[in-house]
Amino acid sequence: MTFDAAAILGALATLASITSFAPQAWKIIRTRDTKSISAPGFTLTVTAFSLWLSYGVVLNEWPIILTNAICLVMAAFILMMKLLPQRNKDAVAGALDPNG
């Protein structure tokens, strides 16, 4: 088994990238608080993942497509929760948080 550092680093980096949004999404669902989150920042983040997704499609590279599609969904959820009025935030969070 050849030791391919780049492949291992790439796989670990992909895993960390994909999972990095989950704690933030869950914190928003639990607390319904998005006050200190930047809407322009997450708009750029959603834009970036949309572009990386298109990049993967153009190159027909499934690892890039899959990674960025998952990150796009997570980042878009966070942006949506940031932009929603509080009562809609509460409704979405209530639906997603069984202990809510």
Add this chain to the structure above:
Amino acid sequence: MTFDAAAILGALATLASITSFAPQAWKIIRTRDTKSISAPGFTLTVTAFSLWLSYGVVLNEWPIILTNAICLVMAAFILMMKLLPQRNKDAVAGALDPNG
């Protein structure tokens, strides 16, 4: 000039990725508020950029190295501000925000 969609998409995606942290960092400097930001989330984000940076170094790919080094610095700043006690947060923000 050949129309290379992938190169253009990659460049735009890189630009969006690099700039996406700036609004969040600036909002923290202005408001000194990191309450709704997830520390585990940004720890994973910093981990991901560290891994992508190592990936770029192993492949000796300067675009990957540069992009992820900048993102790492920005994400690490946000994580640092999240973890700092409030009075240190205020001190750092005060130093960085001329109108602070």
